[in-house]
Amino acid sequence: MRNIGRKSDPDEWRGRRVTVMGLGSFGGGVGVVRYLASLGAEVTVTDLRSGEELSKSLEELQGCGGVRYVLGEHREEDFRGAEVVVVNPAVGRENRYLEIARDAGGKLTSEMRIFLERNPARVIGVTGSNGKSTTTAMTYALMQAAGERCRLGGNIGKSLLPELAEIRETDWVVLELSSFQLEDLAELQWGPEVAIVTNFTPNHLDRHGTLDEYRAAKQNLLSSQSADQVAVLNGDDADVVRWETHGKRLLFGERDQGTEGVFLRGAGAREVVCRLNGEERVGLLGDWLQVPGRHNLLNALGATAAALSQGVSLEAIERGLRGYRALPHRLEFVGEWSGRKFFNDSLATTPESTERAIEAFAEPIVLLAGGYDKGSDLTAMASKIVTGGVSGVALMGVTGPRLEELIRRFDPSGKVLTRVCGDFQEAFEWAVKMSGVGDVVLLSPGCASYGWFKNFAERGERFRRLVEGME
Numbered sequence: 001m002r003n004i005g006r007k008s009d010p011d012e013w014r015g016r017r018v019t020v021m022g023l024g025s026f027g028g029g030v031g032v033v034r035y036l037a038s039l040g041a042e043v044t045v046t047d048l049r050s051g052e053e054l055s056k057s058l059e060e061l062q063g064c065g066g067v068r069y070v071l072g073e074h075r076e077e078d079f080r081g082a083e084v085v086v087v088n089p090a091v092g093r094e095n096r097y098l099e100i101a102r103d104a105g106g107k108l109t110s111e112m113r114i115f116l117e118r119n120p121a122r123v124i125g126v127t128g129s130n131g132k133s134t135t136t137a138m139t140y141a142l143m144q145a146a147g148e149r150c151r152l153g154g155n156i157g158k159s160l161l162p163e164l165a166e167i168r169e170t171d172w173v174v175l176e177l178s179s180f181q182l183e184d185l186a187e188l189q190w191g192p193e194v195a196i197v198t199n200f201t202p203n204h205l206d207r208h209g210t211l212d213e214y215r216a217a218k219q220n221l222l223s224s225q226s227a228d229q230v231a232v233l234n235g236d237d238a239d240v241v242r243w244e245t246h247g248k249r250l251l252f253g254e255r256d257q258g259t260e261g262v263f264l265r266g267a268g269a270r271e272v273v274c275r276l277n278g279e280e281r282v283g284l285l286g287d288w289l290q291v292p293g294r295h296n297l298l299n300a301l302g303a304t305a306a307a308l309s310q311g312v313s314l315e316a317i318e319r320g321l322r323g324y325r326a327l328p329h330r331l332e333f334v335g336e337w338s339g340r341k342f343f344n345d346s347l348a349t350t351p352e353s354t355e356r357a358i359e360a361f362a363e364p365i366v367l368l369a370g371g372y373d374k375g376s377d378l379t380a381m382a383s384k385i386v387t388g389g390v391s392g393v394a395l396m397g398v399t400g401p402r403l404e405e406l407i408r409r410f411d412p413s414g415k416v417l418t419r420v421c422g423d424f425q426e427a428f429e430w431a432v433k434m435s436g437v438g439d440v441v442l443l444s445p446g447c448a449s450y451g452w453f454k455n456f457a458e459r460g461e462r463f464r465r466l467v468e469g470m471e
Contacts, residue, residue, distance in 0.1 A: 011040075014039060015041070016084060017041075018082060019079060020043060021079075022091055024088055028088070029057065029088060032161055035114075035159075038162075041066070045070070046074050047071055050071055051069075076097070079101040079104070079106065080104045085101045089155075089178060089181045110181065111159055111161065115164065119160075120171075121167045122172050123173050123194075124194040125196070126175065126176050126177065126196040126198070128198025131199065131302075132176050134296060135196055135303050138320070139174050142320035147316075149171040150173070152174050153174075155175075172310075180217075186223075191222070193229050193230065194231075195245070197221065197222070198302055199234050219244075222245035225247035230310075233249060237253075250276070252301035253301065261276075261305055263275075271283070272285045274308055285304060285317075285321065288322050290322060290324065294359055294360065304321075334463070334464045340435050340437065340440070343357075345443055346445065350376060354444040354445065355380060358384050358390060358442075361440050363438055364389055365441075366431045366435040368427050369385070371459075372447055372451050373447070381406075382406035385410075386410040392417040392430075392435075393417070394421050395418055396424065403446075417434060423452070424452055424462055428463065
């Protein structure tokens with residue numbers, strides 16, 4: 001089904017009692033509060049975190065009238081009396097406060113759902129277990145390089161609701177969409193003009209319960225596409241390549257499938273073949289791309305396939321990729337000290353992301369890894385640590401001891417040095433001490449940040465400050 005965006009009624013929210021559950025730290029909550037308050041809604045923001053913990057978000061809402069804050073707790077009356085509850089994607093639908101709202105006749109929605117119900121523009125939606133932020137940002141860069149009016153949003157950290165009045169039907173909106181967001185969007189029967197699926201590996205099983213439920217949430221991006229829309233799928237991923245869609249299928253990957261899509265040409269090649277609408281073209285994407293890592297080259301293949309499907313030229317794609325720089329916390333170079341290079345890959349919250357980060361470097365690596373336990377299997381990550389040129393690992397958080405045990409299983413002689421650390425400062429200092437001239441000190445945890453940090457961004461910023469503070 002095509003985009004369902006409709007012209008927004010300026011009075012549809014006026015006087016309505018709306019509870020925003022979970023203000024968050026990445027802009028979605030702030031954006032929806034500003035949007036609803038500007039349209040005259042009576043907004044109550046409720047969050048289990050304190051005002052101090054939410055200080056950055058609260059600063060952005062200064063001067064926003066008609067908003068009441070209930071912080072540090074949730075109260076039943078704020079849900080029982082709400083006509084609409086806007087739910088943070090991280091909140092599970094079985095939450096008892098949401099049950100209270102449903103029982104009282106309240107409607108549950110989300111920031112992304114409100115946006116898509118009113119968005120007039122064409123959408124490129126990106127999901128996957130790894131690489132979706134980078135692929136989203138690359139796609140946005142390519143569309144901009146082609147001269148398109150384009151906006152970037154979704155899970156990448158910015159709400160587009162405050163910009164809704166400025167968005168035209170001829171614009172493009174590039175959205176990173178998480179499994180949590182897509183789970184909420186299922187009943188909309190909405191399909192983007194272009195869907196990109198980067199890959200699929202087990203993740204968020206603590207939330208979804210089973211791998212099948214997690215997969216079903218991701219597949220919502222494709223399930224309502226129509227025949228005139230496009231699905232860009234990772235052809236190297238045996239799971240993703242079987243996902244059903246009514247849209248036109250374009251594949252991308254290291255192995256040329258002989259179908260329409262974008263593929264690397266030859267083992268280790270930086271040259272790609274672009275095959276679309278019966279035409280075949282060749283581009284040197286590996287030379288155009290300025291960020292390290294084979295995984296980033298694969299991300300660029302997906303972005304390129306999406307852009308080509310909408311008529312973007314290879315010349316514009318070259319401009320876009322040459323100008324693209326790594327996003328914060330995504331294999332981001334943050335500094336050099338005494339011959340050691342420091343890279344912040346704090347967004348690597350899955351084992352597969354860390355495996356790809358290790359593969360990105362030829363230099364010896366001292367790794368900071370571990371964190372919150374999402375139920376992911378860390379076995380392959382431990383194997384990659386042992387075989388991938390890692391000389392030492394500072395182990396963090398709940399998963400630290402388990403990861404150390406797995407590393408020892410693959411490395412009984414202790415070639416890879418390990419230390420289970422009590423806090424981030426200790427982990428950083430040990431990693432620096434164990435590194436030498438020419439080494440890479442890499443923060444790529446492979447796990448979520450909860451427990452030690454509020455989120456991956458806080459973890460990455462702490463790493464950056466420690467690097468910048470070195471003499």
